Amino acid sequence: MIKLSPSILSADFANLQRDIAVAVDAGAEYVHVDCMDGHFVPNLTIGAPVVKALRKATDAVLDVHLMIANPDQYLDDFIKAGSDIITVHYESNGDTLAQVRKIKEAGVRACVSIKPGTPADVLLPLLPELDMVLIMTVEPGFGGQGYIDACTDKIRAIRKAIDENGYQCELEIDGGAKLTNTPDIVAAGANVIVAGSAVFGGDIAGNVKGFKKIFDEFENNYFAF
Numbered sequence: 001m002i003k004l005s006p007s008i009l010s011a012d013f014a015n016l017q018r019d020i021a022v023a024v025d026a027g028a029e030y031v032h033v034d035c036m037d038g039h040f041v042p043n044l045t046i047g048a049p050v051v052k053a054l055r056k057a058t059d060a061v062l063d064v065h066l067m068i069a070n071p072d073q074y075l076d077d078f079i080k081a082g083s084d085i086i087t088v089h090y091e092s093n094g095d096t097l098a099q100v101r102k103i104k105e106a107g108v109r110a111c112v113s114i115k116p117g118t119p120a121d122v123l124l125p126l127l128p129e130l131d132m133v134l135i136m137t138v139e140p141g142f143g144g145q146g147y148i149d150a151c152t153d154k155i156r157a158i159r160k161a162i163d164e165n166g167y168q169c170e171l172e173i174d175g176g177a178k179l180t181n182t183p184d185i186v187a188a189g190a191n192v193i194v195a196g197s198a199v200f201g202g203d204i205a206g207n208v209k210g211f212k213k214i215f216d217e218f219e220n221n222y223f224a225f
């Protein structure tokens, strides 16, 4: 099943509960929370206290994307805050596999992300243990950037590895997804689409429904053959 994970980085920060409710009521499966520390990326956003507040404000699946230099220092906080999915970056400090195991032992779904310049191959040994993999399709740090076309081959490569080995691992992409390029992104094999500016810029419910319509069309065509 193809899912939408709206990134609240582009939502109204003074009305997060309201904007999340609109997106979820319109059909969004996940809610993507971009946590940035000003070190791993040149931007400073949300920390565990905000995730904790969101946990009280919504039953939605909180898809927490950690763009932080030292996950080992903060994983406990994000676990306790009520994250449903935690993504750590392969490029962050520490032992990525140990971080994945710690997340899973806490009963939280674990995901590893790679930046556009990191080859997909580094994910292959991790895939058997992952609940989700996240291919960044922009340089992490900011919403509203353009999709990097060169990342599409990495989506294809990871989809192939997941399917050939029968791994139970979702394939998420993040950055620059719009209604116009999403058909190509799902055709390449992504099944979780993060979209920030394309959801929260303008009519939130209408934008979510636009993405869902593309997913439905793809799934109907795919299963028709």
Ligand SMILES: O=C(CO)[C@@H](O)[C@H](O)COP(=O)(O)O
Pocket: 007, 009, 010, 032, 034, 065, 067, 138, 139, 140, 141, 142, 143, 144, 145, 174, 175, 176, 177, 194, 195, 196, 197, 198
């Ligand atoms: O993690 C990030 C950026 O670092 C993303 O989640 C963006 O927030 C997605 O925004 P759009 O590119 O969809 O506007």
Ligand SMILES: [Fe+2]
Pocket: 007, 032, 033, 034, 065, 174, 194
């Ligand atoms: Fe993100």
